[in-house]
Amino acid sequence: MLEIRLETRTGSIECGGVRRFGFRRVALLLHVVSAVDGAKGINRIYLMQGAWKVKVKNNWLKPVAAMAAALSVTGLGADELNMRQGVTDISRSVYDLHMLIFWICVVIGVVVFGLIFWSVIHHRKSAGAVPAQFHESTKLEIAWTLVPTLILIAMAWPATKVLVSMYDTGGEDMTVEVRGYQWKWQYKYLDDDFNRTFGFFSTMATPQNEIQNQAAKGEHYLLEVDKPLRIPTNRKVRFLITSEDVIHAWWVPDFGIKRDAIPGMVNELWTIVEEPGVYRGQCTELCGKDHGFMPIVVEAMPEAEYDAWYVEQLEAEEIRKEALSKVFTPEELMAEGEAVYGTFCASCHMPNGKGVPPVFPALDGSAIAIGPLEDHLDIIVNGKQGTAMQAFGRQLDAAQIAAVTHYERHAWSNNVGDETQPRDVIEYMAGQE
Amino acid sequence: MSEVIDASHDHHDHHGPAAGLARWLFTTNHKDIGTLYLWFAFLMLLIGGTMALIIRAELFQPGLQFVAPEFFNQMTTNHGLIMVFGAIMPAFVGLANWLVPMMVGAPDMALPRMNNLSFWILPFAFGMLISTLFMEAGGPNFGWTFYAPLSTTYAPETVTFFIFGVHMMGASSIMGSINIIATILNMRAPGMTLMKMPLFVWTWLITAYLLLAVMPVLAGAVTMMLFDIHFGTSFFNAAGGGDPVMFQHIFWFFGHPEVYIMILPAFGIVSAIIPTFARKPLFGYDSMVYATASIAFLSFIVWAHHMFTVGMPLAGQLFFMYSTMLIAIPTGVKVFNWVATMWQGSMTFETPMLFAIAFVVLFTIGGFSGLMLAITPVDYQYHDTYFVVAHFHYVLVPGALFSIIAAVYYWLPKWCGRMYDEKLGKLHFWLSFIGVNVTFFPQHFSGLAGMPRRIPDYALQFADFNMISSCGAFIFGFSQLLLMYIVIKAIRSGQPATDRVWEGAHGLEWTLPSPAPYHSFTEPPKITDADAHS
Numbered sequence: 006m007l008e009i010r011l012e013t014r015t016g017s018i019e020c021g022g023v024r025r026f027g028f029r030r031v032a033l034l035l036h037v038v039s040a041v042d043g044a045k046g047i048n049r050i051y052l053m054q055g056a057w058k059v060k061v062k063n064n065w066l067k068p069v070a071a072m073a074a075a076l077s078v079t080g081l082g083a084d085e086l087n088m089r090q091g092v093t094d095i096s097r098s099v100y101d102l103h104m105l106i107f108w109i110c111v112v113i114g115v116v117v118f119g120l121i122f123w124s125v126i127h128h129r130k131s132a133g134a135v136p137a138q139f140h141e142s143t144k145l146e147i148a149w150t151l152v153p154t155l156i157l158i159a160m161a162w163p164a165t166k167v168l169v170s171m172y173d174t175g176g177e178d179m180t181v182e183v184r185g186y187q188w189k190w191q192y193k194y195l196d197d198d199f200n201r202t203f204g205f206f207s208t209m210a211t212p213q214n215e216i217q218n219q220a221a222k223g224e225h226y227l228l229e230v231d232k233p234l235r236i237p238t239n240r241k242v243r244f245l246i247t248s249e250d251v252i253h254a255w256w257v258p259d260f261g262i263k264r265d266a267i268p269g270m271v272n273e274l275w276t277i278v279e280e281p282g283v284y285r286g287q288c289t290e291l292c293g294k295d296h297g298f299m300p301i302v303v304e305a306m307p308e309a310e311y312d313a314w315y316v317e318q319l320e321a322e323e324i325r326k327e328a329l330s331k332v333f334t335p336e337e338l339m340a341e342g343e344a345v346y347g348t349f350c351a352s353c354h355m356p357n358g359k360g361v362p363p364v365f366p367a368l369d370g371s372a373i374a375i376g377p378l379e380d381h382l383d384i385i386v387n388g389k390q391g392t393a394m395q396a397f398g399r400q401l402d403a404a405q406i407a408a409v410t411h412y413e414r415h416a417w418s419n420n421v422g423d424e425t426q427p428r429d430v431i432e433y434m435a436g437q438e
Numbered sequence: 439m440s441e442v443i444d445a446s447h448d449h450h451d452h453h454g455p456a457a458g459l460a461r462w463l464f465t466t467n468h469k470d471i472g473t474l475y476l477w478f479a480f481l482m483l484l485i486g487g488t489m490a491l492i493i494r495a496e497l498f499q500p501g502l503q504f505v506a507p508e509f510f511n512q513m514t515t516n517h518g519l520i521m522v523f524g525a526i527m528p529a530f531v532g533l534a535n536w537l538v539p540m541m542v543g544a545p546d547m548a549l550p551r552m553n554n555l556s557f558w559i560l561p562f563a564f565g566m567l568i569s570t571l572f573m574e575a576g577g578p579n580f581g582w583t584f585y586a587p588l589s590t591t592y593a594p595e596t597v598t599f600f601i602f603g604v605h606m607m608g609a610s611s612i613m614g615s616i617n618i619i620a621t622i623l624n625m626r627a628p629g630m631t632l633m634k635m636p637l638f639v640w641t642w643l644i645t646a647y648l649l650l651a652v653m654p655v656l657a658g659a660v661t662m663m664l665f666d667i668h669f670g671t672s673f674f675n676a677a678g679g680g681d682p683v684m685f686q687h688i689f690w691f692f693g694h695p696e697v698y699i700m701i702l703p704a705f706g707i708v709s710a711i712i713p714t715f716a717r718k719p720l721f722g723y724d725s726m727v728y729a730t731a732s733i734a735f736l737s738f739i740v741w742a743h744h745m746f747t748v749g750m751p752l753a754g755q756l757f758f759m760y761s762t763m764l765i766a767i768p769t770g771v772k773v774f775n776w777v778a779t780m781w782q783g784s785m786t787f788e789t790p791m792l793f794a795i796a797f798v799v800l801f802t803i804g805g806f807s808g809l810m811l812a813i814t815p816v817d818y819q820y821h822d823t824y825f826v827v828a829h830f831h832y833v834l835v836p837g838a839l840f841s842i843i844a845a846v847y848y849w850l851p852k853w854c855g856r857m858y859d860e861k862l863g864k865l866h867f868w869l870s871f872i873g874v875n876v877t878f879f880p881q882h883f884s885g886l887a888g889m890p891r892r893i894p895d896y897a898l899q900f901a902d903f904n905m906i907s908s909c910g911a912f913i914f915g916f917s918q919l920l921l922m923y924i925v926i927k928a929i930r931s932g933q934p935a936t937d938r939v940w941e942g943a944h945g946l947e948w949t950l951p952s953p954a955p956y957h958s959f960t961e962p963p964k965i966t967d968a969d970a971h972s
Contacts, residue, residue, distance in 0.1 A: 269676020
């Protein structure tokens with residue numbers, strides 16, 4: 006965050022803070038430069054970033070200083086320029102390795118490019134150079150085969166050490182199953198005691214109007230979810246990574262770990278986070294339409310806080326199970342149904358039910374959504390083979406399916422006039438087996 | 439590029455080209471076919487480039503502005519497919535057609551009718567591929583690497599056209615490479631021993647073997663996809679006992695040699711141009727040949743470095759890390775040899791030389807990022823981010839594409855008998871050089887900062903570098919229209935070229951008149967040391 010303050014005889018003008026961000030920064034720069042250039046009355050400019058502060062006094066230096074400082078401060082933010090060091094032992098050793106190899110490449114580059122430029126400047130015909138005729142040297146050839154080999158060994162040694170330490174799975178304190186779906190993540194907290202197991206979906210929380218440029222973009226644009234994965238600090242957490250449909254990849258840059266989520270396979274990752282905080286990542290394997298919109302947010306909590314949260318989740322799980330035997334009012338069904346629809350259905354069928362034909366059909370007025378309940382439940386519970394329509398019977402419980410079915414039958418222009426209760430879904434699913 | 443000498447100027451008693459469209463449809467002449475390949479590749483470059491500009495326009499700012507995510511995915515996929523299979527590969531085959539017979543002292547290619555067929559398959563293959571974009575279900579949208587099951591169970595219905603298109607491209611490439619191998623091994627003039635061949639011929643010989651080895655593997659991969667989609671098999675479907683990771687192993691067993699298919703001929707081109715303008719023989723010819731062969735061999739045992747995140751066992755990760763790092767050695771030898779060739783030469787900087795020097799520098803930068811990507815534990819952080827995008831564009835654009843452009847400037851006077859406009863050529867170089875770096879260098883930064891590839895929208899901290907990158911892309915894209923203007927201007931109204939064209943040029947092609955006669959060497963030339971390996 007860069008702040009600029011212009012002090013004049015009559016007081017000071019705050020140019021406000023600005024996120025490092027495209028047009029707004031350019032506009033701010035122009036604003037500063039024109040203010041400095043135009044208003045002779047300005048006594049001082051302050052450019053501030055955190056504790057960092059520059060005061061510019063000299064008049065003719067002011068525009069230059071303002072430009073240079075603003076560019077360097079805003080342009081070279083560490084989070085825009087280089088890999089993050091992260092918050093785990095692994096991520097820090099990965100960062101060190103990255104920098105080591107980077108600097109080795111820089112040194113080799115300086116030597117090789119230096120020779121080329123020297124040659125371009127000194128060995129040019131226009132500078133009167135006469136071509137030598139040498140075209141072979143076994144000694145040189147051996148040298149520039151052996152020296153790179155030694156450099157490579159020097160790189161491979163630390164790389165092997167870090168890789169081996171990454172493969173040090175086992176000895177975990179807890180296990181979370183991470184399952185990729187088009188286009189969301191499901192986290193399941195596994196425990197030997199089944200009653201201590203629960204799970205939830207984590208879906209991007211950035212509203213459509215920010216993506217469609219109808220509203221200002223928030224600080225964590227595209228990197229925010231409705232329910233983050235929560236893990237405790239200082240405990241070894243094992244992640245079992247898999248997928249329900251296509252291949253996704255689960256990546257948290259600050260932990261230095263990334264693994265593909267592959268349908269039918271389980272991959273393993275682990276981490277020990279020392280600092281409490283919120284860490285953000287994204288799916289990194291092309292997984293279809295909304296590949297860019299399935300962020301990962303992990304909140305590392307102090308151990309005691311985490312344990313309390315875990316107990317709360319188990320209690321909520323009990324309440325959820327009770328809902329399965331309840332009868333809801335149509336209003337309750339619509340409200341719950343809209344929420345479920347927003348999380349699970351809207352990315353394809355769109356919030357207005359119009360879909361994206363022909364790939365994702367409309368639900369508004371569709372033969373299935375206003376037809377017999379059996380057929381409607383069938384497609385929600387079992388999905389449709391060969392299309393992106395998933396079998397939501399595996400993702401949602403009976404209360405959620407009932408609510409969303411009811412919602413689809415009564416939202417937009419649909420108005421079937423029936424009611425779908427959890428027990429209808431339970432009966433339907435039992436009838437299938 | 440097409441102004442081949444016409445019959446009235448032909449001093450030899452041979453047939454000239456047929457008149458009109460029939461000349462191009464039925465031609466069996468290596469020069470005509472080379473010309474067709476090169477113009478086709480340029481057309482594909484413009485189409486694939488337009489797609490790139492659509493991508494960069496969408497990424498100019500955060501938020502969705504121009505295209506929907508579904509269409510964005512079709513653009514990234516088709517951009518990749520068209521550039522790899524439609525622009526770079528056919529351009530190299532076109533250069534091989536034009537140059538290999540002239541360089542080895544042959545009258546034409548060994549298998550001229552197959553040569554015609556292997557070209558004329560391509561417009562149909564790409565016509566079919568591109569037509570899917572106008573179909574209701576949309577074109578391929580699963581990335582040019584088409585990982586299953588996104589490309590099988592979850593693919594748009596048009597995937598079958600894509601599969602058929604890939605089969606046709608494969609058939610074309612296989613026929614093209616058989617022809618090149620047959621020409622090089624059978625049609626060399628007496629005295630043109632293997633170790634006297636110009637490096638462009640050597641690199642193409644090795645490339646042709648790579649193509650023969652891996653195009654059938656690609657055909658196998660898409661055939662398995664076809665069966666999974668239409669005939670109920672489960673090669674890549676875990677629920678049916680198959681394995682989605684096996685797709686990636688098969689794809690990259692093709693895909694990694696494919697990468698070298700797109701760069702080895704470039705090594706040959708640069709190895710011809712640098713000695714000419716340094717007026718000094720190529721340094722370390724023998725080691726260049728051996729380095730090319732080593733790179734080709736290594737290309738078969740490094741494929742899984744594209745798959746470090748799929749969850750291989752530790753031993754597998756280590757093997758592929760070490761073998762990948764080894765590639766740096768022969769590649770380094772090549773770079774050092776080019777530097778040693780320039781060293782103490784007497785250099786001039788005509789357009790081909792500018793592109794060749796830029797190739798050495800920028801390809802080396804692509805090599806550095808390649809070495810960084812080889813380091814498995816760090817690769818986890820780079821994998822599938824813009825760092826990878828920056829890496830492979832550095833080796834393919836200022837690498838492969840620059841070498842092709844350099845080759846066009848270098849041999850154009852021999853092809854059409856006229857010089858291009860040197861001032862405009864230099865302008866084209868500087869626009870391209872600046873454009874390519876402004877486009878792709880910032881992508882290293884956005885990748886390191888954590889921006890995944892193949893996303894239509896991105897978080898705010900990536901905004902600045904994306905904006906810069908998009909500006910560069912438009913500079914680079916539109917400067918290629920200048921190339922078209924320069925080439926057409928040279929063909930129509932360039933100054934007549936001499937036979938040797940360049941003061942320092944060596945090699946058999948420069949002993950022919952400019953423009954080169956319709957049939958290259960009707961009598962085998964005598965090979966002198968001066969003509970051997972340019």
